[in-house]
Amino acid sequence: MQLLLTVNGMVHEVEARPTARLLDVLRDQLGLTGTKEGCAEGECGACTVIVDGKAVNSCVMLAVQARGKNILTVEGLAPDGELDLLQQKFVEYGAVQCGYCTPGMLMSAKALLMGNPVPSEQDIRIALAGNLCRCTGYSAIVAAVKAASGQEAVPLMELPGDAEELAAEVTTDPETLAAACEVAQADAGGPLGAPCDSDGPPPASEPEGGE
Amino acid sequence: MASTQVLTPTSVEELVTALGQATPRTRLLAGGTDLVRAIRRPGGEPDLLVDLTGVTELASVRLQGGSLRVGALATFTKLQWDPLVREHALCLSLAAAQVGSAQIRNAGTIGGNIANASPCADGATALTALGAEVTTVDGAGATQTRPIGDVLLGPNRTGLRHDEAIIEFTFPALGAAHRSAFAKIGSRTAVSVARLSAALVVRFDAPSGAITDVRAALGAVGAVAFRAPELERALEGRLADEKSARIFAEGCVAAVRKSIPGRYSLPYKQHAAVGIAYDAWNMLALSAPFEPAWD
Numbered sequence: 243m244q245l246l247l248t249v250n251g252m253v254h255e256v257e258a259r260p261t262a263r264l265l266d267v268l269r270d271q272l273g274l275t276g277t278k279e280g281c282a283e284g285e286c287g288a289c290t291v292i293v294d295g296k297a298v299n300s301c302v303m304l305a306v307q308a309r310g311k312n313i314l315t316v317e318g319l320a321p322d323g324e325l326d327l328l329q330q331k332f333v334e335y336g337a338v339q340c341g342y343c344t345p346g347m348l349m350s351a352k353a354l355l356m357g358n359p360v361p362s363e364q365d366i367r368i369a370l371a372g373n374l375c376r377c378t379g380y381s382a383i384v385a386a387v388k389a390a391s392g393q394e395a396v397p398l399m400e401l402p403g404d405a406e407e408l409a410a411e412v413t414t415d416p417e418t419l420a421a422a423c424e425v426a427q428a429d430a431g432g433p434l435g436a437p438c439d440s441d442g443p444p445p446a447s448e449p450e451g452g453e
Numbered sequence: 454m455a456s457t458q459v460l461t462p463t464s465v466e467e468l469v470t471a472l473g474q475a476t477p478r479t480r481l482l483a484g485g486t487d488l489v490r491a492i493r494r495p496g497g498e499p500d501l502l503v504d505l506t507g508v509t510e511l512a513s514v515r516l517q518g519g520s521l522r523v524g525a526l527a528t529f530t531k532l533q534w535d536p537l538v539r540e541h542a543l544c545l546s547l548a549a550a551q552v553g554s555a556q557i558r559n560a561g562t563i564g565g566n567i568a569n570a571s572p573c574a575d576g577a578t579a580l581t582a583l584g585a586e587v588t589t590v591d592g593a594g595a596t597q598t599r600p601i602g603d604v605l606l607g608p609n610r611t612g613l614r615h616d617e618a619i620i621e622f623t624f625p626a627l628g629a630a631h632r633s634a635f636a637k638i639g640s641r642t643a644v645s646v647a648r649l650s651a652a653l654v655v656r657f658d659a660p661s662g663a664i665t666d667v668r669a670a671l672g673a674v675g676a677v678a679f680r681a682p683e684l685e686r687a688l689e690g691r692l693a694d695e696k697s698a699r700i701f702a703e704g705c706v707a708a709v710r711k712s713i714p715g716r717y718s719l720p721y722k723q724h725a726a727v728g729i730a731y732d733a734w735n736m737l738a739l740s741a742p743f744e745p746a747w748d
Contacts, residue, residue: 243459260459260502261492283490284557285644296530296559302489303560304482306459307506350555371643372554 245309249274250318258305265289265300268315276316276345280374287373290346291315297353299372316345319352328352328390335386335397339377347373351387360391457492457499463507465590468618471503472592475616481505483526483565486557503618505564511620512562514538521626525564525619529576530555532563541626544633544652547736548579551637554644564619567604570611570677573647577605578672579635581680582652585624592616598623605677631656631666634736636729637673647673648718649725651705653733655693662692664739671705674722675712684708693739702730702745 247254249272256271268274268291277300280288284302291300292314319326325333328351338344347370354361354369361369366387367380375383381398388395416422460471480499482488483506491497505511505526512526514535521541523532532538532549539546545563552558552566552575566576567587580601588598591614601622604612613619627633633654639645650673656666667688672678684704691697705726713719727745735742 260457261498263489282493284486284553287554287556290556297556298560299486299556302486304459304485304489304502304504306461306504307482307485309461353555368643369555372556 243306245305247272247305247308247313248311249313250315250321256305260306262305263301264291264293264303264305264308264313267305268300268313274315274317278342278345280342280346285372285374286343287346287350287370288343290349290373292349292353292356295353295356297350297369297372314349314352316348319348326352328355328387331386331390332383335382335389335395337378337382337386339375343373343375343377347375347383351383351390354387355391360393361387363388457502459502459504461504461507463509465508465510465620468503468505468508468620469590469592469594472590472616472618474501475503475592476500477615479503479615481568481618483562483568484528484557484560485565486553486561487565487569487571505618511564516541516626519626520623523563523622525621526562527564529553529558529561529563529566533558537626541628542579542583542624542633543627544582544635544654545576545579547635548575548637548650548652551575551635557644563622567601567622568611568613568619570605570607570609571646572608572676572678573650573673574678575635575637575647575650575672577601577678578637578647578650578670579652580622580624581605581672581678582633582654582668582670583624583627584668585622587619588621588623589613589617590620591618596620602677602679607676627654628656630658632737632739634733636732636736638725638729649673649709649722649729650678651726651729651733653701653737655688655737655739657693657737657739662694662739663690664688664693664697665690669701669704671708671712671726674709674726679708679712681705681708693737695740695743698731698734698743701734702727705730 243260245256245258258267268277278288280286282301284299289301290297294311350370350373366384385395414425416425462468462471478499479501482502482504511524513524514537515522516537529549529552563576566574585601586598587601587604590596606612635652637647637650652670654668655664667685669681669684687700706723709723709726731745
């Protein structure tokens, strides 16, 4: 079926399957793959987009239901390539680890800030309750949202200042598995517990005291 | 297999026309938070999908002649914040605030909550305590109003015909002397399906300290949300004191035992009922908060 969708301020005419989800059309037809599919049942929030100012799960909304509405995806936060303040704070506060939940987190946080520019920590946690993150433990994300709303926020840790400085500390760069094992053994000060060649695991040691 | 046809009515009149084409395999789509998952399961694809979300006139809340009229398409976010709901049906606002996540509350509707007929539906518990009636329209254009108990028949089972759509819920607006509360427990503190929910409505006579017009409903404990008439009678006219709080808690436990005798979840839920009862009771703010005496 023919649908007119306004996504990130641009009107798109798409020919969609009648039961296509908004998520499917965004990713597969409009190429907006910033929006992620996680659980596909409205639990994890990875697919969160903003529809008419409200955060929704695009995996449990059909594309037809978004007809004529204003849809904002994570791509719309940085239309000219320059990061939105919220995104900058996510970077600054280390609120991104594996990154899979990040687009959804950003969109839930963005929807919150659009309606409530100075949210309390409780407000932030309620707004993000439908976005699961298995990496960060959430604290850095909450701090980033706080910071993006101009409130004082405590960074969890000092981030490494200069990646090149860190890289300079790397003194060995083994090119084979055997060489890597030597480095690791030297570092560990003794033999490793796992096999160091490709012949499979070492034979099981005899249980002490026999039987 | 023939592809699903989608109709997008924008008025009740167009909705009636759409319902006229409905078959037993037709699905009515509101917020989609339950239905979109269901139609993606093998064999779940409907012949006709009627998207109700364009019928915006069904998304309002109105106060009319002492009744609160809640449109079927009102979202949980709407019900959570709507001033009329907060003033005249606080337990419904409190229930809406505890449904799923912000994303689910922004999309999910009270009509969908009832039509989906999950035994755990938070909206069902609140509407049952409020004594809600359900108004529907069908493919012939006929409207019908019946008690919510005649619509909720069992897990995912309703008394609605395939060409019948819920358009509105109506119940007596709670006045200034009324207090209402909703409490639930799930497997975690937020974004959780209820394992037990309770809604309580009372009329509080401040000078005498007595409660009347007591209405108590439990949900997620048995096939459908239900009122507990014995418990209501036991509390009717009593002073809002600690003894009454205990009677309420004991009544909730008794209702849980009666509803799910022998069920594997009974040992948990009869214990949880005490906490839920005190949560709801304390939310009424009739007196200093009470703590349950755990045995």
